[in-house]
Amino acid sequence: MQVTELLAEGLKREYRVVLPATELDAKANARLAEMKDKVRLNGFRPGKVPVAHLKRMYGKSVLAEVIDQAVNEANSKIVEDGGFKLAMQPKVELPQDEAAVQEVIDGKADLSYTVGIEVLPKIELGDFKSIAIEKPVLAVADTEVDEAVARIAEANRPFTDKEGAAEKGDRVTISFVGSIDGEKFDGGSAEDVPLVIGSGSFIPGFEDQLTGIKADETRIVKVTFPADYQAAQLAGKDAEFETTAKKIEAPGELTVDDEFAKILGMDSLEALKEQVKSRIVQEHTAASRAKVKRRLLDALDGLHQFDVPPTLAEQEFEGIWGSVTQEMEAQKKSFSDEGTTEEDARADYEKIAKRRVRLGLVLAEIGEKNNIQVSDDEVTRAVVERARQFPGQEQQVWEFYRKNAQALATLRAPIFEEKVVDFLLELAQVKEIPVTREELYAEDADEKPAEKA
The missing domain is CATH 1.10.3120.10 (Trigger factor, C-terminal domain)
Known part of the structure; x- marks a missing residue:
């Protein structure tokens, strides 16, 4: 094997490798000799198939295996001899000319190819004890816990059926069909969606237009999707929603105590706060x-x-x-x-x-x-x-x-x-x-x- 360095620039290396035809032929013959005792062919007793006959039948496929193995071994030797750690797999460029390839396969020419590699840099580690950094810490205040519990409570507030028009804070169960320029769009329709007016759950302006709506009433709600809306095809678009109120409910009284905590599966309010x-x-x-x-x-x-x-x-x-x-x-x-x-x-x-x-x-x-x-x-x-x-x-x-x-x-x-x-x-x-x-x-x-x- 002959190796010539073509490039040594930064972390890049490139080599020309020549594998003599005699070496490849010797390895192919050794491989065929191994096959001799394993191959079963009609007309030949086990282990008596002539190597020359095997070479005629399997020579090209065996040589292809030998070349692949020889290239991998050559590349590994280059890496080992250079003491390199590879960043990527070697990039091998084999001959492309059909005539040249055929001569290699026929054993009439040496195999010459180029291999490019990128190596990892040698890293000199610094003194980690010299690193000084600040760690932000924030103690949990009782007010923070109380606010979180209040949000949980609000999300679990009971509602009761209400007669008359919906007001801010009421829960309205709605069904709607959305359209843009008169055409319905994917994801713009839904049935029986509970919505608390004023919760800010829907597109800005949507909930405000439901104030005063009554059960079984239908309204056309006109809104504009925010410019940064997650669905890019809707961002900044004007839309109309044909919205029907199915049910109006008023918020019930909410007492945050042990009984409330038990509804959530906790033993007590104190246990809820600890969680x-x-x-x-x-x-x-x-x-x-x-x-x-x-x-x-x-x-x-x-x-x-x-x-x-x-x-x-x-x-x-x-x-x-x-x-x-x-x-x-x-x-x-x-x-x-x-x-x-x-x-x-x-x-x-x-x-x-x-x-x-x-x-x-x-x-x-x-x-x-x-x-x-x-x-x-x-x-x-x-x-x-x-x-x-x-x-x-x-x-x-x-x-x-x-x-x-x-x-x-x-x-x-x-x-x-x-x-x-x-x-x-x-x-x-x-x-x-x-x-x-x-x-x-x-x-x-x-x-x-x-x-x-």
Whole structure:
């Protein structure tokens, strides 16, 4: 085997490899000799089939297998001799000229091909103990719990039938048929929908026009869909809804006490408050964790600056860019609406893509150097949790992940990342800082959506 380096630029390498015809022929003959004792052909006793006869019958297919194996072995030797870690699978370019290919197959010419590889950079890990970050903390106040319980109570308020016109706060059961320019549209019709007037559940302006409606009365409700409406085909459109009130109900008295808590399946009001408080604590903890993680990743990015494999960066950028442009199309926004240009936006998101790849490589290196692993039990728990998100389809979800290694890797990766983050937070200097709810849940001013992942 003869290897000639053609390119060594950054993390890219390219080689020309020549595999002598004599070596390929020798390997093919050895493979045929192995087949001799296994092949059963009419007219020949077991193990007595001449190799020359096998070569006439199977020579080309065997040589193809030998070439494939030889190319893989040659590429592996290049990687091993160079001490490389591959970022991508090697890109092999075999001869395309039919005459040249035929000469190789006939054993009359050496096989010459090129192989391009992208290698991972050598990462010098920084001093994690030098990282100093602030952790926002927010204690759960009794007023916050009381407000949450009040919202739960309001959502479970009893209603009783009412004679006469509907007022704000009343619940109206309606059926409606929506149309735009006289044409019905998908998702614009529904039957027996309960709606509390003033709840803000429907499109702005819809509920106000139901004030004064009576049971069995039909009205044409005219509204304009918001410009940022989630269904892009409806955003900003004027629509009419032929709306019929089926039933009017007035809100009943609501007493938040132990009896109310028991209706919700709790032993007492105090138990309900404890459950609500626990949920709020989880929400605050998750929000705090997200901010701490972002600050930790910022610090890691500052400690580790190196070139990333171009193809990995391109793939990451394409994923981010696709999401960004799809969201903008759905919202019917342009880059000028965002105060930028497509060129500048691409440059920004290319930086974000490189940052994400760089941080991914750093986290992987930290995990490898410190033997941080994800156990099979942890992955199994993740699959079970995922299956629970699809009631009635748990078995199908389980089978999907059991048979799909790539999908399973998507569950393993975030577990690994969180374990590495935990490891780093143990080493870093983390200072707890009391904050308000507004501060805890506010997005960082310089944070782009693509940087959250």
